Amino acid sequence: MRFVVDDLTDLQAVEGxxxxxxxxxxxxxxxxxxRDLYVRNVLxxxxxxxxxxxxxxxxxxxxxxxxxxxxxxxxxxxxxxxGGLFQIERIAxxxxxxxxxxxxxxxxxxxxxxxx
Numbered sequence: 005m006r007f008v009v010d011d012l013t014d015l016q017a018v019e020g021x022x023x024x025x026x027x028x029x030x031x032x033x034x035x036x037x038x039r040d041l042y043v044r045n046v047l048x049x050x051x052x053x054x055x056x057x058x059x060x061x062x063x064x065x066x067x068x069x070x071x072x073x074x075x076x077x078x079x080x081x082x083x084x085x086x087g088g089l090f091q092i093e094r095i096a097x098x099x100x101x102x103x104x105x106x107x108x109x110x111x112x113x114x115x116x117x118x119x120x
Contacts, residue, residue, distance in 0.1 A: 013041040020049030025056045032060040032077045043085050052117040056090060058082065062097070062109040082111050090115055 010018040012027075013034065031042055050056065061076040083092060090113035097109035 012045045013038045015045050018049065021051040021054060022049055023051075023054055025049060025054065027056075027058045027060070029059060029061070031058065032062070032075065039085065047089065050115040052115055054115040056086075056111075056113040056115070058111045058113065060109055060111075061105050061107065063099070063105075063107040076106070077109075082109075086113055 008018050008022075010016060012030070025046065031039060034042060046056065060082075062079060062081075063076050064079060065076055086092060092111055092113050095110050095112045097107065099107040101107075
């Protein structure tokens with residue numbers, strides 16, 4: 005087993021593929037353009053049947069939240085960014101509209117085969 009830490013917007017020390025990738029709250033903290041880089045860099049780290057576990061904050065962001073900082077994925081964003089290459093299963097989630105954080109979600113994704 006090998007545990008690796010790097011920056012998925014600017015990979016320096018990581019070469020794949022891996023059987024499992026885990027993101028515990030990184031993607032949702034990135035600006036939109038950095039999220040695009042992140043997704044492009046995740047793909048070469050996977051192979052067909054690789055698993056990718058994503059835990060994130062997820063809610064419809066208010067206009068002022070988008071101005072202040074990236075803090076949550078929009079509902080449907082996971083499917084839009086990863087759905088073409090991964091089978092996606094939402095395995096957990098909870099909304100707390102009056103509290104903080106407002107909502108979270110966890111997804112377990114499996115990379116689709118090369119022929120799909």
